[in-house]
Amino acid sequence: MLQSTLATKTSKENPKDEHALNAQLLVRAGYVDKVLAGVYAYLPLGTIVLRKIEQIVREEMDRVGGQEIFMSSLHPKENWIATGRWESLDALFKLTSRYDNEYALGATHEEEVVPLMGKFIRSYRDLPFAVYQIQTKFRDEPRAKSGLLRGREFRMKDMYSFHTNTTDLDTYYSRVIEAYRAVFSRLGLDAILTEASGGSFSKLSHEFQVVTETGEDTIFYCKQCDKAVNKEISDRGLCMTCGAVGAPLRASEVGNIFKLGTKYTDPFDCSFTDEHGASVRAVMGCYGIGTSRLMGTIAEVTADEKGLAWPESVAPFSVHLLALPGKKADIAATIMTRVRSLYDQLTAKGNAVLFDDRDVSAGEKFADSDLLGVPLRAVVSEKTLASNSVEVKERKSSDARLVTIDQFLSR
RNA sequence: CGGGCUGUCGUAUACCGGUAGUACGCUUGGUUUGGGACCAAGUAGACUGGGUUCGAUUCCCAGCAGCCCGACCA
Numbered sequence: 001m002l003q004s005t006l007a008t009k010t011s012k013e014n015p016k017d018e019h020a021l022n023a024q025l026l027v028r029a030g031y032v033d034k035v036l037a038g039v040y041a042y043l044p045l046g047t048i049v050l051r052k053i054e055q056i057v058r059e060e061m062d063r064v065g066g067q068e069i070f071m072s073s074l075h076p077k078e079n080w081i082a083t084g085r086w087e088s089l090d091a092l093f094k095l096t097s098r099y100d101n102e103y104a105l106g107a108t109h110e111e112e113v114v115p116l117m118g119k120f121i122r123s124y125r126d127l128p129f130a131v132y133q134i135q136t137k138f139r140d141e142p143r144a145k146s147g148l149l150r151g152r153e154f155r156m157k158d159m160y161s162f163h164t165n166t167t168d169l170d171t172y173y174s175r176v177i178e179a180y181r182a183v184f185s186r187l188g189l190d191a192i193l194t195e196a197s198g199g200s201f202s203k204l205s206h207e208f209q210v211v212t213e214t215g216e217d218t219i220f221y222c223k224q225c226d227k228a229v230n231k232e233i234s235d236r237g238l239c240m241t242c243g244a245v246g247a248p249l250r251a252s253e254v255g256n257i258f259k260l261g262t263k264y265t266d267p268f269d270c271s272f273t274d275e276h277g278a279s280v281r282a283v284m285g286c287y288g289i290g291t292s293r294l295m296g297t298i299a300e301v302t303a304d305e306k307g308l309a310w311p312e313s314v315a316p317f318s319v320h321l322l323a324l325p326g327k328k329a330d331i332a333a334t335i336m337t338r339v340r341s342l343y344d345q346l347t348a349k350g351n352a353v354l355f356d357d358r359d360v361s362a363g364e365k366f367a368d369s370d371l372l373g374v375p376l377r378a379v380v381s382e383k384t385l386a387s388n389s390v391e392v393k394e395r396k397s398s399d400a401r402l403v404t405i406d407q408f409l410s411r
Numbered sequence: 412c413g414g415g416c417u418g419u420c421g422u423a424u425a426c427c428g429g430u431a432g433u434a435c436g437c438u439u440g441g442u443u444u445g446g447g448a449c450c451a452a453g454u455a456g457a458c459u460g461g462g463u464u465c466g467a468u469u470c471c472c473a474g475c476a477g478c479c480c481g482a483c484c485a
Contacts, residue, residue, distance in 0.1 A: 091484065108485085359444095365447090366447080
C-alpha cells in the first residue's frame with residue numbers, strides 16, 4: 001500500500017508508559033496502541049502481523065486434524081461453578097448484568113468446550129477428535145506487564161482433544177508437540193521444549209519457551225537433550241531426561257500443552273459407550289498458543305537498536321519501496337513515474353509492497369523503514385536510475401547493493 | 412494483592428505557592444531533499460475530588476490511572 005495513505009504514523013519518542021522493548025517499538029511504529037494496562041488495540045500494521053501469525057498456527061493445527069470452531073466469550077456462571085473455578089480462578093473476570101445475572105468472560109474454554117462437544121460424544125466410534133479456536137481471552141491479571149507478553153485481554157489459540165483412553169491421548173500429544181515445533185519454526189523462533197508444572201490442570205505440562213530477557217519465566221536449559229525444565233518444578237535445574245545441571249535462562253512461554261485426563265470430563269459427565277457397552281469417561285488434552293504474545297515475543301527477539309525486523313513469514317509487507325525523487329523537478333517527476341510503475345509491477349506479481357511515496361526527507365524514510373521492520377528495502381533514486389537499478393538491502397543486513405530493475409522484478 | 416515511583420499541550424519533557432516554558436507533531440509561507448533538514452508565524456496543556464492558603468499546577472489527603480519490584484499467571 002501507499003505509505004501516504006497508511007492510517008498511522010510513526011513516532012520518534014518512546015511512550016513513557018511502556019518499558020518493554022516490544023511495546024515501545026510496536027507503539028512507536030504504529031502497530032498497536034495501548035488502551036488499558038495489558039489491553040491493546042491492533043492498528044492496520046499490527047492486524048496484518050497478528051493475522052499472519054494466526055494463519056500459520058491455523059494451518060499447523062489443521063495439519064494434525066484440528067477442526068476450527070469459535071466459542072463464545074460470555075460464559076454462563078453455572079459451567080464455572082461445576083468445575084469449582086468460579087471461586088478458585090482468581091483471574092476470572094466476572095460480571096453482573098442489569099438483571100442481576102452473573103457471567104464469566106472467557107479466560108480459557110474447558111468449561112465451554114466439554115459441555116459443547118460432549119453433546120456429540122456418544123460412542124467410542126465418535127473418538128478421537130480435536131477442536132480448536134483462535135480467540136480473545138480475558139484474564140484479570142493482578143499485574144499486566146511487558147507489553148504484549150502479559151495482557152489482561154489477549155489472543156490465544158486453544159485446542160482440545162478428546163480420546164477413549166490415555167494411550168491414545170499420549171500418541172496425539174506427541175503429534176501436537178511436532179505441530180508446535182513446526183509453528184515456531186515457521187515463525188522464525190527458536191522455541192525450547194520445557195517441562196513445567198501443570199498448574200491447576202495436571203501434574204506436569206510441557207511449555208515452549210523462547211529465550212528473552214523480557215520473558216517472565218526462568219528455565220534451565222540442557223544442551224545435551226535440547227530440552228529445558230521450568231524453575232517452578234526444579235529449583236536446582238536438573239535436566240528431567242539426563243540429570244545434568246542446565247543453564248538458567250529468562251524466557252517467554254509461547255505455548256503450553258497439558259494432559260487433562262478426565263479432570264474436566266468428570267464434572268460434566270462427558271462419557272461414551274465402549275465396545276462392551278460400558279460407559280467410560282472421555283480423556284482430554286489441551287494445547288495453547290498465545291498469538292498476541294507471540295507477536296510481542298517475535299518483535300522483542302528480532303528487533304535491533306533501529307527498530308523492528310520481522311521474519312518474512314509474519315512481516316506486514318515483504319518489500320518496502322522508497323522513492324527518493326531529489327530536488328530537480330523534472331528528474332523528480334521521472335523518478336516518481338518510474339517508481340510507481342515498479343510498484344505496480346511488484347504488486348501485480350503478488351508482492352506485498354509498502355510504497356513510501358511521501359514528500360518527506362530521505363532520512364525520515366530510511367529511519368521509518370528501519371523502525372517498521374519490513375524484511376527487504378528497495379530504494380529508487382536519481383543515482384539508481386542512472387544504471388536502471390534499485391538499491392536493495394535486507395533489514396537485518398547493513399550492506400546495500402544495486403540490482404537492475406529486471407533482476408529485481410524476476411527475483 | 413503487598414512495596415516503590417509517577418500523573419503538565421497530540422507526544423516527550425522543564426520550571427514554579429503569585430497569569431506554565433522548551434522540543435517534536437500539526438497549520439501557513441519560504442528555503443531544502445541519500446540517514447529523522449532549516450527559517451518565520453500560528454496551534455494546543457496542569458488526572459479527578461477534597462483540604463491548607465489572600466492565592467494551589469506546585470503543599471497535604473483520598474480516589475483514579477500508568478510504570479517498576481515481588482507474589483500470581485498463557
